[in-house]
Amino acid sequence: MNAQTASEPRILKIATCPSLSGRASLTYHVGFRDERDLCFRIWDTSGKGIFSKEWVCAPEIQKVLGQHESLSAALLLPLFKVGRSINTAGFLLAALRNEGLVALDPEEAHKYVRVESQAFVAEMTELMKSGVSPDPGQVTAIRKTRRPGRVSPWHSEPQAGEPTQGA
Numbered sequence: 001m002n003a004q005t006a007s008e009p010r011i012l013k014i015a016t017c018p019s020l021s022g023r024a025s026l027t028y029h030v031g032f033r034d035e036r037d038l039c040f041r042i043w044d045t046s047g048k049g050i051f052s053k054e055w056v057c058a059p060e061i062q063k064v065l066g067q068h069e070s071l072s073a074a075l076l077l078p079l080f081k082v083g084r085s086i087n088t089a090g091f092l093l094a095a096l097r098n099e100g101l102v103a104l105d106p107e108e109a110h111k112y113v114r115v116e117s118q119a120f121v122a123e124m125t126e127l128m129k130s131g132v133s134p135d136p137g138q139v140t141a142i143r144k145t146r147r148p149g150r151v152s153p154w155h156s157e158p159q160a161g162e163p164t165q166g167a
Helices: 058-067 073-079 087-098 118-130
Strands: 010-018 025-033 037-045 102-104 112-114
Touching: 010 087, 010 118, 025 087, 025 118, 037 058, 037 087, 058 073, 073 087, 087 102, 087 112
Parallel strands: none
Antiparallel strands: 010 025, 025 037, 102 112
């Protein structure tokens, strides 16, 4: 959790989305802190990338989004503690894209632009009022699977009677 956060956010929503590359699925949380700040954190990935589970709240995200016409994951890196994985910034950008808060920049490849999302604001307002607080421990984790056709020297093929990737 960032040094600026005073309390652990109450989780409002647990969602999944593809990573920016589309090679992994991500699970993320949207939370609510101190009766005013929406926050995001990455919770899980189907890929092998390392990431941080720290919360990043809307004022910090909005500050970065407001400073740039178009943005990439690298511009979100300062939101996370030094020494944390660079994957986290890209994963956060994927979650923001999934929530309709950023979209691909039509003029620059691999860049994103800020989008005003009334649907996201309405959904979060309803969830805040409802008192919902899903438990991340009760939500099924993303299944870790290898892409078809990839052979890893670290994994043996299943033996007869063992479950396979699709089971």
